Amino acid sequence: MKKIINDVDRVIVETLEGMAAAHPELKVNIDPHYIVRAHKGNKVAVISGGGSGHEPLHGGFVGTGMLDGACPGEMFTSPTPDQMYECAKVAESGKGVLFLVKNYTGDVMNFETAVELVAGENIAVQAILVDDDVAVKDSLYTAGRRGVGLTVLMEKIVGAAAEAGCDLDTCASLARKVNLNGRSLGMALTSCTVPAAGKPTFQLADDEMEIGIGIHGEPGIKRMPFKRADEITEILTTTILDDKGYSRTLREWDRGAGDWVEKTLVDKDFNEGDEMIVLVNSMGGTPLSELYVVYRKLAEICKGRKIKIVRSLVGPYITSLEMQGFSITLLKADAEILQYWDAPVRTPGLQLG
Amino acid sequence: MKKIINDVDRVIVETLEGMAAAHPELKVNIDPHYIVRAHKGNKVAVISGGGSGHEPLHGGFVGTGMLDGACPGEMFTSPTPDQMYECAKVAESGKGVLFLVKNYTGDVMNFETAVELVAGENIAVQAILVDDDVAVKDSLYTAGRRGVGLTVLMEKIVGAAAEAGCDLDTCASLARKVNLNGRSLGMALTSCTVPAAGKPTFQLADDEMEIGIGIHGEPGIKRMPFKRADEITEILTTTILDDKGYSRTLREWDRGAGDWVEKTLVDKDFNEGDEMIVLVNSMGGTPLSELYVVYRKLAEICKGRKIKIVRSLVGPYITSLEMQGFSITLLKADAEILQYWDAPVRTPGLQLG
Numbered sequence: 244m245k246k247i248i249n250d251v252d253r254v255i256v257e258t259l260e261g262m263a264a265a266h267p268e269l270k271v272n273i274d275p276h277y278i279v280r281a282h283k284g285n286k287v288a289v290i291s292g293g294g295s296g297h298e299p300l301h302g303g304f305v306g307t308g309m310l311d312g313a314c315p316g317e318m319f320t321s322p323t324p325d326q327m328y329e330c331a332k333v334a335e336s337g338k339g340v341l342f343l344v345k346n347y348t349g350d351v352m353n354f355e356t357a358v359e360l361v362a363g364e365n366i367a368v369q370a371i372l373v374d375d376d377v378a379v380k381d382s383l384y385t386a387g388r389r390g391v392g393l394t395v396l397m398e399k400i401v402g403a404a405a406e407a408g409c410d411l412d413t414c415a416s417l418a419r420k421v422n423l424n425g426r427s428l429g430m431a432l433t434s435c436t437v438p439a440a441g442k443p444t445f446q447l448a449d450d451e452m453e454i455g456i457g458i459h460g461e462p463g464i465k466r467m468p469f470k471r472a473d474e475i476t477e478i479l480t481t482t483i484l485d486d487k488g489y490s491r492t493l494r495e496w497d498r499g500a501g502d503w504v505e506k507t508l509v510d511k512d513f514n515e516g517d518e519m520i521v522l523v524n525s526m527g528g529t530p531l532s533e534l535y536v537v538y539r540k541l542a543e544i545c546k547g548r549k550i551k552i553v554r555s556l557v558g559p560y561i562t563s564l565e566m567q568g569f570s571i572t573l574l575k576a577d578a579e580i581l582q583y584w585d586a587p588v589r590t591p592g593l594q595l596g
Numbered sequence: 597m598k599k600i601i602n603d604v605d606r607v608i609v610e611t612l613e614g615m616a617a618a619h620p621e622l623k624v625n626i627d628p629h630y631i632v633r634a635h636k637g638n639k640v641a642v643i644s645g646g647g648s649g650h651e652p653l654h655g656g657f658v659g660t661g662m663l664d665g666a667c668p669g670e671m672f673t674s675p676t677p678d679q680m681y682e683c684a685k686v687a688e689s690g691k692g693v694l695f696l697v698k699n700y701t702g703d704v705m706n707f708e709t710a711v712e713l714v715a716g717e718n719i720a721v722q723a724i725l726v727d728d729d730v731a732v733k734d735s736l737y738t739a740g741r742r743g744v745g746l747t748v749l750m751e752k753i754v755g756a757a758a759e760a761g762c763d764l765d766t767c768a769s770l771a772r773k774v775n776l777n778g779r780s781l782g783m784a785l786t787s788c789t790v791p792a793a794g795k796p797t798f799q800l801a802d803d804e805m806e807i808g809i810g811i812h813g814e815p816g817i818k819r820m821p822f823k824r825a826d827e828i829t830e831i832l833t834t835t836i837l838d839d840k841g842y843s844r845t846l847r848e849w850d851r852g853a854g855d856w857v858e859k860t861l862v863d864k865d866f867n868e869g870d871e872m873i874v875l876v877n878s879m880g881g882t883p884l885s886e887l888y889v890v891y892r893k894l895a896e897i898c899k900g901r902k903i904k905i906v907r908s909l910v911g912p913y914i915t916s917l918e919m920q921g922f923s924i925t926l927l928k929a930d931a932e933i934l935q936y937w938d939a940p941v942r943t944p945g946l947q948l949g
Contacts, residue, residue: 531651535613
């Protein structure tokens with residue numbers, strides 16, 4: 244294993260120390276790990292977190308117009324409830340806390356505990372799940388669908404709404420809408436190597452690829468012989484566009500009752516005439532030039548289906564260390580979503596407007 | 597070779613088609629290849645270019661506050677004079693054309709021809725070279741030092757000056773100052789694969805790294821056993837900081853005489869008390885987390901030497917396809933350089949301010 248690191252056990256800490264040195268606009272706490280803005284706003288605190296190894300997600304998205312806080316776990320491992328609780332306590336300003344949570348078993352469990360801890364302090368709190376990966380339902384790490392690329396778009400859009408002064412319920416509703424309006428699918432050409440493991444998470448032969456890979460290298464829909472970019476893009480795009488009516492029951496916090504309630508939520512279908520925000524995302528090791536080759540075909544398919552791409556993002560935003568591969572995320576936009584997409588954002592990992 | 601491409605011969609064209617689809621604010625011309633802003637300004641036209649494979653450099657840096665045009669060559673191959681000439685004709689608005697040129701033999705020769713073609717149309721034109729790589733003097737692709745990471749900073753700073761209305765001579769002087777105030781050094785853990793070649797450009801053993809690697813995989817200072825991040829960072833940083841008094845003779849265009857003149861230019865030394873803009877750049881396949889591990893040590897070394905980092909950029913800005921490795925660039929900043937660094941920039945590959 245060749246990586247630009249010192250000790251396997253200190254990768255996360257040293258990454259955070261580097262972020263602190265490079266970004267004086269952030270406050271990076273080492274014990275427990277969390278990242279908040281150096282100057283907190285008087286607003287709903289939007290906080291996310293998850294395993295490390297997906298940078299710039301989430302810590303790189305802390306800043307004006309996006310997150311107020313991020314909790315990085317160990318590599319590909321959920322952060323702990325105390326990280327989330329401490330982060331929330333530091334970031335909140337009396338307007339409440341909204342956790343945006345990728346749907347992995349560990350993340351969900353720990354964020355639920357954090358919600359209860361925060362609520363116990365009489366702070367208004369909500370947690371909204373993102374489960375946008377159409378690849379698999381139930382997997383090694385998940386009950387239901389996994390949270391992947393849509394997380395980036397949700398953090399941007401909900402972050403903008405909070406920045407604009409929307410209250411906790413409005414921000415939570417918007418996050419829920421983004422989740423139901425967006426879907427993703429990824430693929431990999433190679434594995435990645437978690438430093439502590441010291442060897443690739445999985446093996447793909449020289450003529451193989453995997454469709455539907457997870458951002459931790461979890462198995463996807465299927466392995467198949469390596470194909471041309473246009474064919475791969477067609478598989479991903481049409482699978483996303485044709486995915487209809489996904490229904491799931493998710494838990495949300497009922498502040499009045501002080502308990503969890505189950506909500507059945509159904510995805511919005513994609514149809515002719517829809518306007519989309521799209522993300523073509525590198526898994527880490529795929530060059531930008533190849534992402535544009537994908538974008539070219541994606542734009543052509545959408546045009547053929549009379550779907551209009553109104554905004555786009557192309558680059559490495561939710562990665563899997565140095566994995567080669569990419570993912571596509573499509574988000575059906577309405578006026579509210581577009582308004583907050585177009586609001587300025589200033590973070591280390593994303594600057595727009 | 598597994599890459600997200602269709603035909604080896606169409607990678608550049610399809611990348612450009614994807615860029616055109618994703619970025620309506622750009623005008624992407626396919627024959628010959630060049631990228632300009634969709635709405636040109638009434639200003640000095642700042643144009644760069646070079647081999648493809650280093651994305652987002654240069655095409656991703658076309659936009660408000662940075663470049664007016666970029667000419668992508670074939671993979672790792674200089675663009676041709678007709679690309680540069682056509683691009684300049686489209687981008688210029690009567691205030692003249694400034695070419696920013698990385699010091700590679702092919703680039704220099706072709707940009708010199710382009711200068712003569714543009715001058716032949718009675719358009720004021722200048723070309724400033726960037727030769728910041730302290731690794732090697734004279735190499736496979738270069739007479740003198742190669743142009744690497746400093747190019748990104750030069751395009752940002754000179755682009756801001758042109759945006760602010762500075763005239764051609766002022767922009768050229770600023771570019772020259774940036775070149776003499778900045779130096780870079782890179783390293784690689786792995787090679788990359790040029791699509792047309794179909795196999796890695798070079799081989800590094802599992803326990804080897806190469807210090808001073810070029811952005812096309814050209815040989816560097818030396819191969820050595822793989823080391824810890826702190827040791828690698830120390831080698832690169834101290835080599836850059838201790839590099840003193842590099843002198844070279846470069847050709848610049850004399851508009852009055854309509855001919856080339858030779859100028860002997862000497863780098864400014866780095867000293868205690870200097871303020872620096874730093875770039876920690878991924879060669880493509882190295883994750884952001886590892887770049888921050890590097891940044892952490894770089895900041896520590898600079899602090900120990902009483903050198904103050906006043907601005908920084910961490911990420912993949914001048915890449916070598918999927919090569920794993922990184923480079924460090926240090927640029928001594930003065931008030932003029934900082935003023936233009938802090939000006940807003942809105943391009944696909946870099947947004948600040």
